[in-house]
Amino acid sequence: QEASLILEGITCAACVWLNQQHLQQLDGVLKVEINYTSLKATVQWDEQKIKLSDILKAIQNIGYTAHPYDPAKRQHLLEKSRKDTLKRLGVAGIFGMQVMGLAISLYMDDGTMDSGIKHLLERSSLVLTLPVIFYSARPFFTGALSDLKNRRFGMDTPVALGIGLAFLASIYALISGQGEIYFDSVCMFSFLLLGARYLEISARKRAADSADVVGQVKPAIARKLGPGGKITTLPALELEIGDQVLIH
Numbered sequence: 001q002e003a004s005l006i007l008e009g010i011t012c013a014a015c016v017w018l019n020q021q022h023l024q025q026l027d028g029v030l031k032v033e034i035n036y037t038s039l040k041a042t043v044q045w046d047e048q049k050i051k052l053s054d055i056l057k058a059i060q061n062i063g064y065t066a067h068p069y070d071p072a073k074r075q076h077l078l079e080k081s082r083k084d085t086l087k088r089l090g091v092a093g094i095f096g097m098q099v100m101g102l103a104i105s106l107y108m109d110d111g112t113m114d115s116g117i118k119h120l121l122e123r124s125s126l127v128l129t130l131p132v133i134f135y136s137a138r139p140f141f142t143g144a145l146s147d148l149k150n151r152r153f154g155m156d157t158p159v160a161l162g163i164g165l166a167f168l169a170s171i172y173a174l175i176s177g178q179g180e181i182y183f184d185s186v187c188m189f190s191f192l193l194l195g196a197r198y199l200e201i202s203a204r205k206r207a208a209d210s211a212d213v214v215g216q217v218k219p220a221i222a223r224k225l226g227p228g229g230k231i232t233t234l235p236a237l238e239l240e241i242g243d244q245v246l247i248h
Contacts, residue, residue, distance in 0.1 A: 002043065004041070006066065006068070007065070011156070018152055019034055019062070022062055023059070026054070028048075029044070029045045030044040043055060074208060075209070078205040089191065089198055091136045095128045096190070099184045100187070100188070102128070103183070106181075122181055125184070141156075166186050221236065222236040222245050223246040225246055
């Protein structure tokens with residue numbers, strides 16, 4: 001049997017590789033092809049060895065969701081992902097600018113700044129960085145946890161490590177009074193990565209739109225079964241009620 005699916009949660013090429021490797025290891029799965037741009041997965045399997053429901057459950061077990069393939073559903077998922085990323089990008093940008101403003105004052109300190117004011121600026125930077133960590137950068141940490149759960153490393157893992165370690169090191173420096181704080185770098189890194197992801201999702205959505213237009217231009221073809229078993233190929237729009245068609 002063969003089915004076309006839409007995979008929700010695909011964010012990078014490593015996600016495609018993970019799903020392909022995971023499904024191909026299932027007994028009974030014959031072939032798996034996943035298109036990163038369109039999120040479309042084509043799966044062939046032996047129904048005597050495995051059921052489609054088992055394949056869908058296997059996809060869910062590694063942190064992704066499969067839907068029956070539908071161009072409208074795909075566009076909905078891409079648009080939903082684009083809007084969500086834009087919101088997180090906006091939060092990172094707004095709070096990141098405030099943290100950068102405070103960081104400039106700290107960087108320009110030549111040792112004459114009052115210690116109380118300096119601690120206030122540092123604590124304010126921490127508070128302003130919290131929304132970036134717990135909201136804007138959350139997809140990176142979620143993806144990294146999923147990678148670790150499946151004992152594989154994707155693109156979110158090094159990103160989450162970089163952001164998380166810089167944030168924790170800055171908190172340690174703030175509490176101990178030793179070293180430098182890098183809350184501004186955490187915000188800037190998160191903002192740039194989210195910006196790149198937003199541009200990528202927008203490009204994928206445009207590519208999917210173009211593919212849909214091309215698909216609509218090319219008419220659907222049907223194979224009509226006539227008297228005596230004669231097979232005639234014709235546009236599907238020309239089929240009439242009562243016609244018999246071959247489906248494979």
